[in-house]
Amino acid sequence: MKLTNKNNSFIRIILIIILSVLSVNTYSQVQEYAVKAALLEKFTLFIEWPKESGIDNKSQPFIISVIGDNPFGKVLDNTYKNQKIKGKEVQINYISEIHEIEASHILFISSSEKNELLNIISYTKDKPILTIGDTKGYYDKGVILNLFKRKNKINFILNKESAKNSNLYISYLLNNLSEVINKKGGEE
Amino acid sequence: MKFLNNYSIQKKLIVIILMVASITIIGGFTISSILNISDLFKELKNKSILQASMVGDYCAPTLIFDDKRSANEILSKLENNPEILYSLVLNDSGMKFAEYGSAEDNYLHPNLYDSINFAEYHNSYLHIRQPIIYQDITYGTIYVLVSVDLLVQKIKDHLLTMLIILIISLVLAYLLAINLQKSISDPILKITSIAENISVKEDYSIRIKDISNDEIGVLSTRFNEMLHKIEERQNERDKAENALRYSEKQLKESIEHEKNNSYELMLTNKKLEEAQYESQKMLHDLKLEIKKRIKAEKRLSDHKLKLEETVSERTKSLESETKKLKVAQNVMLDLINEKEESRLHIEQANKSLLEVNKELEAFSYSVSHDLRAPVRAIEGFTIKLLKEIGKSTTDEEKRLVSIITANTSKMGKLIDDLLEFSRMNRGELNKLNVDMKTIVTEICNNIKEENQDYNLEFVIDELPVANCDSRLIKQVWINLISNSAKFSKNKSLQKIHIGSDNIEGKTTFFVKDNGAGFNMEYSNKLFQVFQRLHTDAEFEGTGIGLAIVDRVIKRHGGRIWCSSKENIETIFYFTLT
Numbered sequence: 001m002k003l004t005n006k007n008n009s010f011i012r013i014i015l016i017i018i019l020s021v022l023s024v025n026t027y028s029q030v031q032e033y034a035v036k037a038a039l040l041e042k043f044t045l046f047i048e049w050p051k052e053s054g055i056d057n058k059s060q061p062f063i064i065s066v067i068g069d070n071p072f073g074k075v076l077d078n079t080y081k082n083q084k085i086k087g088k089e090v091q092i093n094y095i096s097e098i099h100e101i102e103a104s105h106i107l108f109i110s111s112s113e114k115n116e117l118l119n120i121i122s123y124t125k126d127k128p129i130l131t132i133g134d135t136k137g138y139y140d141k142g143v144i145l146n147l148f149k150r151k152n153k154i155n156f157i158l159n160k161e162s163a164k165n166s167n168l169y170i171s172y173l174l175n176n177l178s179e180v181i182n183k184k185g186g187e188e
Numbered sequence: 189m190k191f192l193n194n195y196s197i198q199k200k201l202i203v204i205i206l207m208v209a210s211i212t213i214i215g216g217f218t219i220s221s222i223l224n225i226s227d228l229f230k231e232l233k234n235k236s237i238l239q240a241s242m243v244g245d246y247c248a249p250t251l252i253f254d255d256k257r258s259a260n261e262i263l264s265k266l267e268n269n270p271e272i273l274y275s276l277v278l279n280d281s282g283m284k285f286a287e288y289g290s291a292e293d294n295y296l297h298p299n300l301y302d303s304i305n306f307a308e309y310h311n312s313y314l315h316i317r318q319p320i321i322y323q324d325i326t327y328g329t330i331y332v333l334v335s336v337d338l339l340v341q342k343i344k345d346h347l348l349t350m351l352i353i354l355i356i357s358l359v360l361a362y363l364l365a366i367n368l369q370k371s372i373s374d375p376i377l378k379i380t381s382i383a384e385n386i387s388v389k390e391d392y393s394i395r396i397k398d399i400s401n402d403e404i405g406v407l408s409t410r411f412n413e414m415l416h417k418i419e420e421r422q423n424e425r426d427k428a429e430n431a432l433r434y435s436e437k438q439l440k441e442s443i444e445h446e447k448n449n450s451y452e453l454m455l456t457n458k459k460l461e462e463a464q465y466e467s468q469k470m471l472h473d474l475k476l477e478i479k480k481r482i483k484a485e486k487r488l489s490d491h492k493l494k495l496e497e498t499v500s501e502r503t504k505s506l507e508s509e510t511k512k513l514k515v516a517q518n519v520m521l522d523l524i525n526e527k528e529e530s531r532l533h534i535e536q537a538n539k540s541l542l543e544v545n546k547e548l549e550a551f552s553y554s555v556s557h558d559l560r561a562p563v564r565a566i567e568g569f570t571i572k573l574l575k576e577i578g579k580s581t582t583d584e585e586k587r588l589v590s591i592i593t594a595n596t597s598k599m600g601k602l603i604d605d606l607l608e609f610s611r612m613n614r615g616e617l618n619k620l621n622v623d624m625k626t627i628v629t630e631i632c633n634n635i636k637e638e639n640q641d642y643n644l645e646f647v648i649d650e651l652p653v654a655n656c657d658s659r660l661i662k663q664v665w666i667n668l669i670s671n672s673a674k675f676s677k678n679k680s681l682q683k684i685h686i687g688s689d690n691i692e693g694k695t696t697f698f699v700k701d702n703g704a705g706f707n708m709e710y711s712n713k714l715f716q717v718f719q720r721l722h723t724d725a726e727f728e729g730t731g732i733g734l735a736i737v738d739r740v741i742k743r744h745g746g747r748i749w750c751s752s753k754e755n756i757e758t759i760f761y762f763t764l765t
Contacts, residue, residue, distance in 0.1 A: 042252050045323055099546055153255075171321075173249045 012078060033072045035151035035154050036134065036147060037079040040064060040106060043130070043145060049105060050167050053128045061091035063103055065173075067120065068110030070094050070133075098123050104113050109143060111135035117143075128167050133140075144168070194290040197376055201369035202362070209361035210354075217350045225343050232271070233314060236334045238306050239269065244330040247277050248322035251285065259286030266332075273313075274333040276300075280326060291333055300331055312336060325687045375404040379411055392419040549610060565601060567596040598730075605732035609717065612660065612739045622658045622664075624651035624697070628686055631665050635673055642677055649687035650730045652695055656764050660740045667733040668699045668760050674727055674760070676703025691761070705752040714750065737762075 005039040039064065044062075049055040055062075062085040077142055080090035085105075093100065098119055107129050109120055114135065121142040124131050132145045143164045148155055158178035163170045243262060250259035259277050266272045266288050274291035278284060282301060297315035299306065307316045314334035319326045329760055342564065362447075392415050396408040432617070539547045570593045581589075625648065654661070669684065676682040685700040706714070708722045713719040715738035718731040741748045744764045752758040 039253070045252065046249065155255075171249075173246065176246065177249045177253065177255065 008081070029071075030073070030075065032149065032154070034075050034079070035132070037072055039147065039154060039156070040076075040099055040108070041080070041083060041085055042133065043132070043174070045090065046171035048169040049086075050128050050169075053105065055086060055088075055105070062086055062105050063086040063093060064106045064108065065092055065093040065095050065101060065104035066108045066110060067095050067098075067101065068116075070112035072108075075083055077185070096175075101129065102127075104129055106130045106132060109133045109138065111136075117141050125162065125165050126167075130166070130168060131162070136146045144170075150185045195375075198369055198373045199601075201373055205365035205369065206361055207573065210358055213354055213357050213361075217354060221244065221347065221350055224346060228339055228342055228346075229309070230726070232334065232339050233307055233309075233316075236272070236314055237318065238334055239266075239272070240275075240316045240330050240332045241276065242319050243332075244277075244320040244328075244463060245322070247286065247330060248320050251279055251320060251327040252322065256286055260288075262286075263288035271334050271338050272332055273335050275318070276331040278329040278331070278582055280328050282329070286667070289333075295333065296330070297333075298581050303329070305329075309336070310391055317401075323692045339457070371400070372404065375400055375408060379404075379408060383411075386415070394420060397478055437716070479507070551615065552606060553610040554602045556610070560600065560607070562601050563596055563600045567600060567719065569595060570596060578752060602730045602732070605730045605736070608663075609732050609739065610661075611735050612736050612743070617657045617743060618659070619655050619657055621653050622661060624654055624661075624688075627658070627662055628665055628669070631662070631669055632686070633672055639673060639677075642673065642682055643680065644673060644682050644684065646685070647685040647687075649685075651686075651688050651697070654764050655739075656744055660743070660763075664737050664740050664762070667737050671733060671760075672699055672701035672758070674729070675722075676701045676702075677727075678704060691763075694763045696761050696763050698759050698761045700757060702756065703758055705754040705758040707754065708752055711750060711752070 031140050031163060041141065043059060054060050062077065064080070065087075066076065071074075076092050080092060082186045083090065093104065098116070101120070101123060103126075107120075107124060107147065109117065109131060111134065112136075117138065118141065125142060130142045130145065132147065133139075133143040134147040136148070139159055142159060144159050145157070146157050148157070156178060158170065158175060160170075160175070216353045218724055227607040246262045247259050250262065250477060251254070255715070263277065263286050264274050266413065271278075273289055274295075275288035276284060277286040278301075282303060284409040292611045295311070295313065297306065297310060297317065300315075300317065303449075305317050305319055307318070308314070314332075314336060316330075316332045316334065318330050318332075320328040375398075381397060382396055386392060386394055395415065399408045399412075495590050572587060572594070574581075574589045610663045628648055632648065635741050636644050636646070669686065672684045673682060676684070679702055686698070687700075688695060690696065704722070704727070709720055713735050714721065717735040719735075720729060720731040722729075737750055741762050741764070746762055748760065750758065750760045
C-alpha cells in the first residue's frame, strides 16, 4: 500500500471521525491505544539495548511484537509507518507463539496472554527484550513496564528487577518518573 | 614623592614600606576581590545553570510523557536551594507546563516567553532560561529566578574579611617597618651623626664601627677609608705646611743673607771700583810724577853743579860765622843757668810764703778767737762799772767810759768780722740752686727795718736762680747791700738798684747806689782786708766786709769788680762762674 502522507493523515482523520461516530467507547479505546502506541516510542528514548542485539545495525528493523490479541488494531502500524525508532525502520509483528518472540526489541503482551504470561516471561527474562503490558498484575509477574490509566492519563510502572535481568539499560529519568508514580499511587 | 623630602630617613622608610605594603595589599586584595566576586557571580551562574539543566533534564521525561504533576514534583525539590525564588517549565509550544514558587511578573525576565535562552543578571536577580533537551530533541524550556542576596552577603563578608586582614596586615607592616627600617636607617643615622660630629669638631680620627654586610656597610667602609685618607692628607698637609713654613723661613733668611751679601758685594765692588779708579789715578799721577822727577832730576843735576860751587863759597863764610855763634852761645848758656837759679829761688820763696800765709791765717784765727773773750769781758764789765758808779760820776767820766765801751764793742765787731773772714776760707762749699730774688728781698726788708731813719728805696729786678752756697752768698748780698745803704746815707733819697745782666756771656749780678762812691784810682785796694777809702768818721766799718765778699766770690770761681763816679753812682758787679 503506497499512500502519500497527506492521504494517510486524511484517512486517519476520517477513520477517527468514523470511529468516534460509531461508538464513544470504541473511540476512547482507540484513543487510548493511540497514546499507548506513541508511548512505546517515548519509552525507547530512555532505554538502551545491548550491542549484541544488533541495535546499532541500521539496516535491521526495530522489531515491535504484539503477542496475543491485537488491542492496537491498525494504530501501531499507522504510528510507525513513517516513524523510526533509534534510527531504524520499525517492523511490527503480530504473533501468538512464544518462539516467534525472538529478535523482538519490544514485546507487547496482550491481556489475552494472562495464562501464558509466566512462559513468556521465563522466555524473555534473560533476553534484551522490553516487555510491556497493560494488564493489572503483569507488573508482579515480571513484565518490565506495565501501563495503567489514572485520571484519563496513561501512567506506567517499572519492574527494576526484571529490567536488570533483561540486561537492558533503563535511564534514571524513566526510572525516576516511574518511581514518582510508584510512590504516589502505585498500580491501580 | 617630593612630600617625603622633608622627612627623616626613618619616617621615609616607614612611609615607603607602609605605602608599598598597603599598595601591594590593597592591589592584591582588589584584584583578588574582583576575581573572587566575579568568580562568585560566575559560580552562582554556573551553579544555577547546572541546577536548571538538571531540573530540566529531570523534567524532560515529564514533558515527553506530558506529566505535569511529576514536573511540579520535580520543581518542588528546588526548595532545597533557598537561592532559587521561582522556577517555570514551558513546553515546546511555549506554554506554562510546571511552576515552582511565586513571583510577580515585573520580577521576571522580559524575554521569558521570547524563546531566547539566557543566563544573566538583571534587576538584581539572576535569570536563567535553559532549553530542556533530551537526546537532541528540545521538549521545552526551564526558567529559574535566582536571588543574589546570599551572593551579596558573601561579597560583604568577603570584603569585611579583606578589610580586617588589610588592617591587621598594615599594623603588622607598620610594626615590621619600624623594626626593619632600623637596619637601614640606624647605620645611615650613625654615619650622619658621625659626619656631623666630624664637621663640627673637625676630628677626622672618628671611625664608624659595627659595619654591616650591605651597601651601607660598603658606604661605611668607604666613609672610613675616606676619613682615613682625609686624616692622612691633613697630616701630610700639616707636615707640608710646616715644611713650607720652615723652608719659607729658611728662604727668607737666605734672601736676607743674600741681600746682605749682595750689599756687601756691592760695597766691595764699589770699593774695588774706587780702588781701581784710585790706582789708575795713582798710576797716572805716578807717571806724571816720574816725568816731573825726571825733569827735576835733570834740573837737580844742573843745580848740583851750581850748588857745589856756591857751597864751597858759602862754607868759607859760614865757618867764620860759626865761630862768632859759638861765642854767643856760651854767653846765652850762662844766662840760662842764672835764670834757672833765680826761678828756683822764687819757687822756694813762694813755698815758704804759702806756709807763712797759712800760719798767718791760723794765727789770725786763733788770735781773733782768743781775743773775743777778753774783749767781751771788758765790754761787759765796763757797762757794769758804769751802772755801779751810776750817779756819782761826772759827765766827763761817763763820756770816757762810753768811749771805752764803744771801742770795745768796735773791737768785738772787728774780731767777729775777722773770724767770719777766716771762716770763709774754711769748710766745704755746699752748692745748691738758690733763689736770689727771695734772698735779696728778705735782706732788703731787714735792712729797711734796721735803718728806719734813712730814706731807703730799693729796686729789685727779677733775678735768676744761681747754683751756689746759700749761706755764703747771703753774706755777700748782706755785705754789698748794707755797704750801699751805708755809703749813701748822706743822700736825701737813697736809691739802691739790685739786678742782673748778661756781661760777656756770664750771668752778672749788680748792686747800684747813688752814694758817696770812691775814687777809681784806689779801687784795687777795695777788696783787701782792713783797707778803707773813707775815714771812720765819715762811714764807720771794719774794712773786712768787701774782703769777705771777694773771698766768697773767688771760692765760687767767680769775679767781682766795681765802677764808681763819686757822689753820683757806684756799681758792684759779680759773677759766680
